[in-house]
Amino acid sequence: MAPLLEVERLGVRFHTDGGVVRAVDGVSFALAHGKVLAIVGESGSGKSVTALSLMGLTRSANTELDGAVRFDGKDLLNAPEDELRRVRGGGMAMIFQNPMTALNPVQRVGAQIVEQIRTHERISRSEAWERTVALLRRVGIPRPEVRARAYPHEFSGGMRQRVMIAAALSCAPRLIVADEPTTALDVTTQSQIMDELEQLCRESTVALILITHDIGLVARMADDVMVMYGGRVLEHAPADALFEDPLHPYTWALLRSVPRLDRERVGRLPTIGGSPPSLLNPPAGCHFRPRCPHSFDRCVEVPPLRESVDPAADGEEVRGKQDEGHLDRCWLDLDTKRRLRHLDRLDTQAVALACTDGAA
Amino acid sequence: MSVGAPPTTAPLLEARNLELRYPVRTGTLRRSTRYVRAVDDVSLELAPGETLGVVGESGCGKSSLARCLVRLATPTAGSLLYRGTDITRASPRSLRPVRREIQMVFQDPEASLNGRKRVGQILATGLKLRGVPTTEIKEEIGELLRLVGLDPGHVDHFPHEFSGGQRQRIGIARALSADPRLIVLDEPVSALDVSIRAQVVNLLSDLRQERSLAYVFVAHDLAVIRHASDRIAVMYLGRIVEQSPADDLYDRPLHPYTAALLAAVPVPDRAAARGRSRVVIRGEPANALELPSGCRFRPRCPRATELCAAVDPQLADHGGHHLVACHHPLDGPAQVKSTGPARMDGPGSAEADQLRP
Structure with a gap:
């Protein structure tokens, strides 16, 4: 079976006042359906820029991208913006480190998920609402019918990250990119969230790219590991071997x-x-x-x-x-x-x- | 009071039933005021040259406790003694000599260093206050920078010209510039990368030996805390729920919360990562405004009984200066054992039993 995601010699360069920053330099990897790839590295290693570039989130006037990113055989790096929009949130979803900045603070969380579902699928508002409540229940939010009407600030950090996961799952993606999903959370909450994320991915064979600096999380979750440093991959191996x-x-x-x-x-x-x-x-x-x-x-x-x-x-x-x-x-x-x-x-x-x- | 404890020196810092409350206005017109007890009835002692680790999750009150200990916040009840002198409500003027001896290092070096001042100026303030002659200040600054592993040639640089790890070293140098006896470190390495974190932890332990400093090391990272501390206090919703010599806490956690915390830390080992039982506790800490009756951990605790709802457990010694506040600790029914072959490797592990008679 063809890999779900293929990245070939991805390069990301930012033109800044100080000169050209080669944030990502020749990164290649492939990810099969339902597998977990961990990208480990310290700050500035290029791990987050790699993830953002997969989703077309680093596009801007001062960015130079080269190489290829193929999702389901389709090239994403040069895809037009409206095609990318179909993939983002649809085929591929992202979970960010800080759910407070990723959620809209003046919109109820349920409405945000409904909006996302209706962007990708032609279904009625009430159907989308039902699905939202079901999703919130699935990620472990108590009384989801009530909580869906709450605003992001009314949730704790852990619950907010659960909302993000529910939103990421809302359009049945085949790939979730999680950028330091639990770094801002306490260890007991982290443990609960990672358990849930792992279970959800295994249940619905969603592939996961987990970006983290926590070696312990990598040991627990990953099938494959990529170690990045200074924009390059220094080691790429099955987790046991690494x-x-x-x-x-x-x-x-x-x-x-x-x-x-x-x-x-x-x-x-x-x-x-x-x-x-x-x-x-x-x-x-x-x-x-x-x-x-x-x-x-x-x-x-x-x-x-x-x-x-x-x-x-x-x-x-x-x-x-x-x-x-x-x-x-x-x-x-x-x-x-x-x-x-x-x-x-x-x-x-x-x-x-x-x-x-x-x-x- | 410390019967059976080895002879110890007088404590450097002592907190007795310390409390810090914050008012929270609620209700339609914000008329009713309720209080959050961020620090609630906390007692601890710190011997000269000792490192006490304070660990807990966000909202447990560990940073509030740190701010009380350096008197950045004034405790609302209880007392705080520095070398026998009560400084609980001391005026800013009378605190001045104490401030020199108790310094603080903050989590975010970016926010805690003045971005408009050069490194030299930042460090000079503490030296001047200490009365170092103007002629020697330059030399002392160079010495401080060398001590924390920075290039003395960088005195004229601004904080933003340094990396995160280097900035934290500047923060440490600033604390040292006052020649303190005690440094309260609030999450000193949690903003740093793994490889840099190890460097800073080692630097802190070198400085401690060289200058016989005492530390209060506040962090949420159990592995770092264990590495850095002689003794560790675990906090939950404003209370210390367990306090013990460092190794003993990890070998023999007594409070179900401590055990759960330890089990939740991912271990960088494949076989261990798969074999570990992970979810020990569910849910999140209770709302600090609506604390449950009795034990605060009760709603999440797998061992909770009716007793836990009725009676708030007090800290009691379970041998080896290992204190726990729990009706059903993990080593069986609460009983005070004779002091066994305790692991009292650090100085001052004996103070613990003075906490609650």
């Missing part, structure tokens, strides 16, 4: 710098020195090079995103099945990466131990 065998030095440093509840407390958190690159003035070659402890002379060239090359002749045997479709953007060969990752881990454990001893 967590068991992260191959890009940035990914393994990122996974390690998260303080964890399921491990012993360490004296010192492992860190990544420096800060993310400026996209106005990115470093030559690999964007992670200035912060990478393992960079070498070849890193001034941009490495391709590909399956890691194993120099050994019997490379095929070394590579497990989980390596299939495991892409990363680093010049190091597979063995060296695994060895360095192991050494890095030993280093941080030694440092952590030394600090714990020192404190005792």
Whole structure:
């Protein structure tokens, strides 16, 4: 079956007073029906711009888009605005981080969903209203007949995000793009909302692109993971492979710098020195090079995103099945990466131990 | 009072039954005034050099508590003692020497730094107030910037020329410029990216050792709080519901709310993420204007009984200075155990049992 969404060498450039910002640089991926793709990255990694560009939300006079975005085989990047409007909210829906700014504050929430339904489908107001109430009930809003007549400010943050999910589901989309959907919410609410979102997607085989910086959420939700940094994809792999065998030095440093509840407390958190690159003035070659402890002379060239090359002749045997479709953007060969990752881990454990001893 | 506790130094900061109420006008003509108790009967102690983590969800009153502790807000009841002196209602003038010793770092460095002042000017204020001679101020500023890991060459830059992480370092340097003994940190890393967050957490722990600072570390991130704290207080709707040495809280949560909070944190591990039972509690915190009778967590609690509706549970020690306010804590019926092989790794984990006799 053809993938639901195909993105090929997507590039987004913003022309600003300070110069040209290459926010997204050659991002390619495909997403099958009903799958969950997580895009992880820090601020400025291009993860949100990628998502917005899929929906045609970055179009403006100072934006330059190239590459291709095909949804159901149809090109979206160059589609006329009215065709895009049919797709937005219809075939593809978006959930934003802050529901307070995404909802109209002076319109009752039910009316907003009804309006959306009636934009896409020729049905009567009362039918649309019934569907709205059903949707609100489905996302776990108590007394939906009453609450549909309330204004956004009368909802709590978690309930407002549920309204956003109901709105996103209203026209039976095949893809939902969720940009940091629970970042503004408390952990207990986050847990409830993600459970519901996961269940809704699985029930109606809706594909999900989950944009987040929370590695824990990724571990829980994703089928595939794409790690972005400085506008480029540095690693793209099935989620199990990414967590068991992260191959890009940035990914393994990122996974390690998260303080964890399921491990012993360490004296010192492992860190990544420096800060993310400026996209106005990115470093030559690999964007992670200035912060990478393992960079070498070849890193001034941009490495391709590909399956890691194993120099050994019997490379095929070394590579497990989980390596299939495991892409990363680093010049190091597979063995060296695994060895360095192991050494890095030993280093941080030694440092952590030394600090714990020192404190005792 | 602290029977069986190891000898401790006098507390640096002590809050006794602290309360902060905000008036809320309701009714058609806004005539009736009701009150939200953002901080309700909170008692805590902080030893010199100790880090107390305060954790809770939005609206639990943790930021209001932080503002009370630095006296940015005046508590409506209870008392606040700094090194034995009552500062609950001290006048701005008499507070001045105390203000130097208690500093604060805010969540959003963008909003809490004056965008029209250069870094040097921002840091100079605290130094001048401390009485550093004009001739030495420049040198001290350079020293402060080095201390927080910034380039001393950047003294003439404006806050907007720095990244988020660097701006938070400026916020920390500003707090340090007054040479405090205590810094109250209100969500100091939650606006920062993961890789930067770890840097700032490490910086805070270095500074703490170097300058023997005490911290009150307010955050909603349970993993960061655990990493940074000696002792942790969990807040729910204005109350401290559990307080314990840091490791013990995570190994042995006693309050159902704490357990639910811990279970809700996503763990960056595939197998664990799938295996964990997730939804432990449903719903959202009660409206702070219409608190339920008895225990405030009761409407969401899986263990609630009639007793919970009738009697508001008080904090009680369950051994190892692990306090919980619950009728049905997770280690069985409430009973005061003898102090077991407690994990009292941090200084001052003993103060806890002074809270409620």
